[in-house]
Amino acid sequence: MSHLSRNPSPLLTVSSLVIRRSRSFTLAIPHFELLSGKITSLVGANGCGKTTFLEGLTGLVTPQGGEIRINGYVQDGRQIEAKRHVGYIPDDDSWIIPELTAAEYFKLLISLAPKEEEKTLEKRTTELSSLLDFNAIDMQTGALSHGNRKKVQIIAALMRRPKVLIVDELRNGLDPIVIRVAERLVQAEAQAGTAVLAATHDLWWAERFSDQVAILADGDIVLREKTARIQEEWGSLENCFLELCAGGIHE
Amino acid sequence: MSSQLTSTSLITSLGSGSAQPIRKLTISLVVLTLGALTISSLLSRQIWESNLGISAPLIWILAVILVTSFFISSSVLSLVRISGISKGSDNLGRHLAILPVPPLTSWAIRLLPSFVLTMVIAIFCLPLSLAFAHAVTTSYLLSASFCLYGCFAGLCFVLWPIHHTLLRMTKPLILVGGTAIGVRLLSGELTFWHHISRETAPYLLISLLILPILGLIPSYLEKPGNYLPTSPSLILISLPKTTLQAFWYVLKILRNRSSLTDVSFLLIAALFLASTAERQSAIAGLEIIWITISMSAAGGLAGELRSLVPRHKAAEVFSLAGPFFLIRSQLRGSLVATSITCLPFILVLLHSGGWTPAHVIAIYLMSQLAACSLGIAVGSLVAPPPRDVGGQLLSVSFSATACYLLAKGAFYFSIPVMQLAILATSIPLTLLASHYIESLRIRSYGHI
Numbered sequence: 001m002s003h004l005s006r007n008p009s010p011l012l013t014v015s016s017l018v019i020r021r022s023r024s025f026t027l028a029i030p031h032f033e034l035l036s037g038k039i040t041s042l043v044g045a046n047g048c049g050k051t052t053f054l055e056g057l058t059g060l061v062t063p064q065g066g067e068i069r070i071n072g073y074v075q076d077g078r079q080i081e082a083k084r085h086v087g088y089i090p091d092d093d094s095w096i097i098p099e100l101t102a103a104e105y106f107k108l109l110i111s112l113a114p115k116e117e118e119k120t121l122e123k124r125t126t127e128l129s130s131l132l133d134f135n136a137i138d139m140q141t142g143a144l145s146h147g148n149r150k151k152v153q154i155i156a157a158l159m160r161r162p163k164v165l166i167v168d169e170l171r172n173g174l175d176p177i178v179i180r181v182a183e184r185l186v187q188a189e190a191q192a193g194t195a196v197l198a199a200t201h202d203l204w205w206a207e208r209f210s211d212q213v214a215i216l217a218d219g220d221i222v223l224r225e226k227t228a229r230i231q232e233e234w235g236s237l238e239n240c241f242l243e244l245c246a247g248g249i250h251e
Numbered sequence: 252m253s254s255q256l257t258s259t260s261l262i263t264s265l266g267s268g269s270a271q272p273i274r275k276l277t278i279s280l281v282v283l284t285l286g287a288l289t290i291s292s293l294l295s296r297q298i299w300e301s302n303l304g305i306s307a308p309l310i311w312i313l314a315v316i317l318v319t320s321f322f323i324s325s326s327v328l329s330l331v332r333i334s335g336i337s338k339g340s341d342n343l344g345r346h347l348a349i350l351p352v353p354p355l356t357s358w359a360i361r362l363l364p365s366f367v368l369t370m371v372i373a374i375f376c377l378p379l380s381l382a383f384a385h386a387v388t389t390s391y392l393l394s395a396s397f398c399l400y401g402c403f404a405g406l407c408f409v410l411w412p413i414h415h416t417l418l419r420m421t422k423p424l425i426l427v428g429g430t431a432i433g434v435r436l437l438s439g440e441l442t443f444w445h446h447i448s449r450e451t452a453p454y455l456l457i458s459l460l461i462l463p464i465l466g467l468i469p470s471y472l473e474k475p476g477n478y479l480p481t482s483p484s485l486i487l488i489s490l491p492k493t494t495l496q497a498f499w500y501v502l503k504i505l506r507n508r509s510s511l512t513d514v515s516f517l518l519i520a521a522l523f524l525a526s527t528a529e530r531q532s533a534i535a536g537l538e539i540i541w542i543t544i545s546m547s548a549a550g551g552l553a554g555e556l557r558s559l560v561p562r563h564k565a566a567e568v569f570s571l572a573g574p575f576f577l578i579r580s581q582l583r584g585s586l587v588a589t590s591i592t593c594l595p596f597i598l599v600l601l602h603s604g605g606w607t608p609a610h611v612i613a614i615y616l617m618s619q620l621a622a623c624s625l626g627i628a629v630g631s632l633v634a635p636p637p638r639d640v641g642g643q644l645l646s647v648s649f650s651a652t653a654c655y656l657l658a659k660g661a662f663y664f665s666i667p668v669m670q671l672a673i674l675a676t677s678i679p680l681t682l683l684a685s686h687y688i689e690s691l692r693i694r695s696y697g698h699i
Contacts, residue, residue: 058348058349059348059349060345060348060349077348078354080351080352080353080354081351083349083350083351083352084351086349088349094342095342095345096342097259097263097342097343097346098267098342099259099262099263099266099267099269099272100259100262100272104255104259107255108253108255108256108259109350111253111254111255111256112253112256112350112351112352113351140270143270
């Protein structure tokens, strides 16, 4: 049964988050949330802290301050319950275990789930592999092409049906047909109640794909608004982005 | 702990960089274990058959075993960059950071490769401690227990998570300096601290070696994959931004925390060895042994430097001037590094007066050049990728052994000209072999 309700509940909440990446850059987000069943695009200029933010949400980096809650559980990088509800599709194609074949990699991920879920996860993996046209299951992931590595990452993230899905540049490395399939898969997850955060530089895609957009600038979320409202007010996300991040440089 | 996680942990640390990682893992472990057993058996036989003539209390003997096994274990583990694994900055570490793995399992998985290597080191140390126990007629069980504990304490010492480069570099200083003080305390040479007599020193050392165990706590608390820079490195900041093209590999060594730690560790160990030998007047007449030791150290270091560039498609080969440029650069880099680390040896050799200065300088320079060339050839052959601990250990041990054999061959002849001729002949041969191996690797890339 879908856990989508009429009033979507926040599945991820961020409060007073501080991540110090270097002496010159600190990510400081007072408040942010991801709602059940909604796709939120995260856009921002290069070096504004998108990847740092995503890594904080996944538990990869430890914030220096604040709190991240995933489905009510504190994400401090150690709480197993918080980690269980997060799926992550990274943009970095080295985010694999190159020594393992794709089949071994999936088996490893399945082995971490409760015993009773193993059969379901195996079935889901086969189903996702077929939908994404991934047939290099017995190849070492280190020897896979960029696109096939991305497919492995998508399957790995979606097989567990996470409540919060973090996506970094979903389309990178994929061919147009697989892009469409991957988009449909993510949308299907959202329709089933997953809260999706998709970081991208492609404003046109963000506008088309997401329910709402968050703009990150200088280490802070400067705007979080419904896509339709942005189009209403600025004409397009591009205009809005340039206005907020580049002071209307397009003029 | 899932069997998949366990095998993945071992494969990623000891079987990486291969199309058949399980096979590589198995071969690495078998070769390392057999190598450790063989060398240990040879040394143990000599200790077993010798009459050491030591008449000392049991506690003193146990303290010697403990300090020795601790030093061997922590030195080897430091040199093969186990600290990198324990930090979990590798791919598996990043996965462990986000996957639903209980903290205790995650910690155990990160610890496993280091623990397996500690077992190999224990296999090396155990026969030695038993032979020592036999030679001084003391309890085998107690000796074995103290030896195993020493190896484990060495592992715990290496596990202390230190992120700051300067502090990381103090680790070998603490290790070698501490061992040097320990050895002097046990030998009763340190008289400046009147509270510690030769009788109380073993108790003090055994108590001190409980401290490394505390390293398990911060290593457990440390999150895997947390690769945010916590403190910027003063050394890396103060390094020059540009360098002469000929010395770019030297800068590469300096910029790499692990190789910098290796160089500092070897330098401190060389200082300790050389000063101890000088004090005990154990140089004159034993020049060849000291040259052999310095050759093995130089070869081992040179053999490891190949891991600073990727195994395949190295930008240094493709974007710069090809494989020979890489080899030349490695040679310059390793010569600079080894001339620093092995400096104490040449100083004590010159000071001992056993050989004429011209003789010492000629043999020393030629042997260092030959050892570096041979180390580079072995490094080119094994070509361990960065963070491939098994490959690095193999590369270091093969290079050091090859240099030892070269020294044996060269110093088989007593005429200095012959020794120089053999060492000099090996240099172009090994450099050509390195070039051939690197060229073959480029040509065969992408082919099965």
